[in-house]
Each structure stands twice: as C-alpha cells, then as structure tokens.
Amino acid sequence: MKNSLKAMTAGLVVAAALTVSAAAADFDHCADALNQMGLFQGGTSGYELDRAPTRAEAATMLVRMLGKEADAKALTYTAPFTDLEDWEKPYVQYLYDAKLTNGATATTFDPESKCDAQMYSTFLLRALGYSDAAEGDFTYDKAVDKATELGVVDMVNCDTKNFLRDNVVAMSYTALSVEPKDKSADTLLAKLVADGAVDSAKAQPTLDLFKNFKEYESAATKQNDVSKMAMDMDMAMSAKLNGKDFMTMKSKMAIKANMDLEDLNKSKMAMDGTMDIEMDKSLVENEADAKLSQDLKYYYTDGNMYMQLGEDKVKMPMDFSQAQAMINSTKGVSSEPVSAIKALTKSGDTYTVEYAPAVMNSMMDTMLKGMNMDAVMQGVTFKMDTFKMNATVKDGMVSAMDMAMGMTAGAEGQALDMDITVKANVTATGDSVKVELPADLDTYTVPAAAE
Numbered sequence: 346m347k348n349s350l351k352a353m354t355a356g357l358v359v360a361a362a363l364t365v366s367a368a369a370a371d372f373d374h375c376a377d378a379l380n381q382m383g384l385f386q387g388g389t390s391g392y393e394l395d396r397a398p399t400r401a402e403a404a405t406m407l408v409r410m411l412g413k414e415a416d417a418k419a420l421t422y423t424a425p426f427t428d429l430e431d432w433e434k435p436y437v438q439y440l441y442d443a444k445l446t447n448g449a450t451a452t453t454f455d456p457e458s459k460c461d462a463q464m465y466s467t468f469l470l471r472a473l474g475y476s477d478a479a480e481g482d483f484t485y486d487k488a489v490d491k492a493t494e495l496g497v498v499d500m501v502n503c504d505t506k507n508f509l510r511d512n513v514v515a516m517s518y519t520a521l522s523v524e525p526k527d528k529s530a531d532t533l534l535a536k537l538v539a540d541g542a543v544d545s546a547k548a549q550p551t552l553d554l555f556k557n558f559k560e561y562e563s564a565a566t567k568q569n570d571v572s573k574m575a576m577d578m579d580m581a582m583s584a585k586l587n588g589k590d591f592m593t594m595k596s597k598m599a600i601k602a603n604m605d606l607e608d609l610n611k612s613k614m615a616m617d618g619t620m621d622i623e624m625d626k627s628l629v630e631n632e633a634d635a636k637l638s639q640d641l642k643y644y645y646t647d648g649n650m651y652m653q654l655g656e657d658k659v660k661m662p663m664d665f666s667q668a669q670a671m672i673n674s675t676k677g678v679s680s681e682p683v684s685a686i687k688a689l690t691k692s693g694d695t696y697t698v699e700y701a702p703a704v705m706n707s708m709m710d711t712m713l714k715g716m717n718m719d720a721v722m723q724g725v726t727f728k729m730d731t732f733k734m735n736a737t738v739k740d741g742m743v744s745a746m747d748m749a750m751g752m753t754a755g756a757e758g759q760a761l762d763m764d765i766t767v768k769a770n771v772t773a774t775g776d777s778v779k780v781e782l783p784a785d786l787d788t789y790t791v792p793a794a795a796e
Contacts, residue, residue, distance in 0.1 A: 371703030401456035410472035412542025474526035609665035
C-alpha cells in the first residue's frame with residue numbers, strides 16, 4: 346500500500362501542477378508538413394532530425410524556401426567549389442550567383458561541415474527578404490536576435506547550443522508563417538504559393554492552420570495581457586497503475602490572480618477548492634478507506650507557493666525567473682510557438698488546438714527547472730502523451746478552455762497512466778478581482794527535501 350500511495354502522490358503532483366518529463370523536442374509534424382509541400386526531404390534513414398544539419402543541407406533548404414528549386418536545377422554548374430556532390434551543385438550554384446552564400450575557401454564549400462543556428466537564421470531571414478549586406482537589415486553575428494524579433498526564432502524551435510535538423514524543420518515551418526519584408530503576402534508560404542513555387546492544394550492545410558493560428562494567437566495574447574483575472578477550474582483524472590484501474594480524482598478550484606507581467610515573482614495568486622479521490626476498492630482493506638475528500642488552499646506571493654492541505658501548511662520556493670526570461674525574449678512576437686501545434690481548426694467561436702506532446706514536454710521541463718521544482722520531482726518521471734484544447738473566444742479574448750491530456754508518470758518502478766481533463770472559465774477581469782492572502786503565511790514550513 347505504501348508504494349501505491351507514493352505513486353498516487355506522484356500522480357497528484359502531475360495533475361495539480363501539469364508537470365511533464367524531460368524530453369528532446371520532436372518536430373516530426375513540422376517535417377511532415379514541409380515534406381508534403383516539397384520543401385523538405387529525408388534520406389534513406391528517414392528525416393534524421395536528431396543529427397546536426399550540414400552546410401549543403403542548409404543551402405538546399407534556403408533555395409527551397411526562396412521558391413527557386415526549379416530555377417536552381419536548370420543552372421549549369423560554374424561555381425569554383427570542387428568538393429560538392431552532384432546533387433548539391435544546383436543549390437550552391439544558385440546561391441553563389443545570387444551572392445547569398447560564400448565558400449569555406451576560394452575553391453571549397455565544405456558541404457559536410459555543420460550548419461549552426463546563426464547561419465540558418467541568416468538563411469531564413471534572407472528567404473523573408475531581409476539583407477545582411479552592408480547597410481542592410483541585420484548583421485550576421487546578430488542573425489538569431491533579428492530572427493527572434495521577427496518571430497522566426499521562439500522559445501522552443503531553436504537550440505543554439507545543440508542545433509539539429511529538428512530545429513531546421515521547426516524554424517523553417519515557423520518562417521513560413523511570418524510575413525515577408527516586402528509585405529507581398531500575409532505569410533511567406535502564401536508568397537511561395539503565389540509565385541508558383543509550392544502547389545496550392547498541398548499548401549492549403551498549412552495555410553488554413555496559419556490563418557486559424559493568427560486569430561487564436563490574437564485572442565490568447567489578449568488574455569495573457571490581462572494582469573487581474575478570476576477563473577473557475579474543474580479538473581478530473583482517472584489513473585491506471587501498471588495497467589490496472591487505480592484511482593479517480595475530481596477537483597474544483599476558484600482562482601484569483603494579480604499577475605505582475607514585468608516580474609512574475611511579484612505576482613499574487615489565491616486558489617481555494619476541494620479534491621475528491623476514490624481508490625480502486627481492490628487496493629484498500631475496506632470501502633471507507635477508498636475515498637478521500639480534501640479541502641485545498643494554495644497561495645503564491647514573493648516567489649513562494651504556500652499550500653494548505655487539511656492541517657498541513659507547506660511552503661515551496663517557486664522562482665519564475667527563467668520563465669520570465671523566456672517571456673521577455675519573445676515579447677511582441679507570439680503568445681505561443683506555432684511549431685508546437687500539430688493541428689488547429691475553428692468552429693464558430695471555438696478553436697480546437699492539438700499540441701505536439703514532445704515539444705510541450707521539452708518546453709515545460711525547461712520552465713519547471715527554472716522554477717526550482719527539481720526537488721519535488723526527484724525520482725519521478727513524467728511524459729505527456731496527448732494534449733488537446735478547445736478555446737472559446739468572447740469579445741476578442743479566450744474566455745474558456747477545455748483541455749484533455751494523457752500523461753504517464755513513473756516512480757519506484759511503477760507506471761501510472763493518467764487521463765486528465767481541465768475545464769476553466771474566466772469569471773472576472775480587472776480591478777474587481779481582489780487577491781486575499783492569509784495573515785499566517787509565516788507559519789508555513791518548507792519540506793526538508795526542498796531546503
């Protein structure tokens with residue numbers, strides 16, 4: 346029974362905090378979309394997203410993103426580089442003629458050397474019509490910064506320390522959603538379609554997603570910009586332990602928040618509600634032990650989370666500095682990364698968003714580490730398997746969310762599979778929202794494991 350309770354506790358931590366496990370970002374869905382439109386190809390071993398891109402591969406992608414692959418293949422190779430394979434020559438020739446790339450030396454291109462984030466950011470900015478020539482729009486050494494400013498680089502799609510083909514497809518996909526410098530179309534993809542470089546029928550699903558995303562992003566951004574908000578939240582979870590029915594949980598919470606958008610650690614939140622847990626009867630000695638009802642009270646202020654669970658009062662440091670840095674680095678760009686979304690459809694005033702679980706795992710893991718949650722999660726692994734949300738928009742702002750998640754937790758050799766639903770409704774915004782904190786927060790104690 347002790348092991349079961351520990352696994353249950355791990356599950357409740359996951360459900361309450363929506364935590365996930367460390368996992369490398371996986372942008373297969375972006376690669377699939379690019380492949381469908383003829384903008385990205387794999388090799389005999391598939392997409393090979395887990396390895397670094399080469400200079401030749403980056404050059405090929407740039408030509409495709411410029412919509413000039415057909416023009417490139419019509420060229421006769423006359424460039425001075427003697428170290429290119431036959432398939433590489435048309436792409437390098439086109440870029441050489443257009444003065445968009447240089448060789449490693451006067452006679453070598455060094456096609457197999459690694460392409461880094463700076464180089465690929467430069468290539469994508471050029472595809473969007475920006476120049477790094479003298480008196481141009483950006484300088485090569487600041488390419489990543491410029492790409493971030495324009496929304497080509499965001500909090501998940503670019504790893505400057507370990508740049509992979511995974512990042513290439515994510516950044517390329519994101520760049521297709523960005524407006525070109527000459528404003529000849531709403532997105533780079535629409536421009537490629539208009540120029541005849543991408544088949545319109547093959548591009549239409551992605552064009553539709555980008556259109557829905559911009560509308561949804563605007564509504565989500567308006568909600569994110571609200572600093573004072575009250576919300577009712579209902580959560581339900583069913584769990585299986587090692588493949589067998591284990592427990593169900595239902596929770597109702599009333600949440601009030603006064604967010605300091607410039608310094609999240611100065612925010613104040615109060616959450617008040619109840620939690621009802623029912624264990625599978627085969628796991629307990631009598632029926633009474635199968636059910637547990639618990640009042641919950643959570644508070645956040647001055648960089649600490651305070652939790653009152655029955656008679657227990659616990660204090661946990663929770664630093665939002667890293668989350669703040671991620672938000673600040675993308676201010677004015679996007680409320681969330683388009684590369685994290687697998688599908689996005691619209692029906693009336695409701696947007697249905699399906700997220701890529703691997704991307705969400707990586708993003709949340711990074712943020713949780715920055716919030717000093719490692720001690721809470723020690724010895725427990727989490728993985729999000731599915732994440733889908735219906736977002737209802739009212740007066741131009743997301744006013745209600747209905748989320749469904751499938752998650753797996755591992756602890757002490759046991760596997761806990763969870764299906765979680767969360768329904769949230771915004772009930773008030775503005776100065777009418779008052780966050781009230783108890784006067785005895787100084788009596789809450791930090792668990793030894795977190796000290």
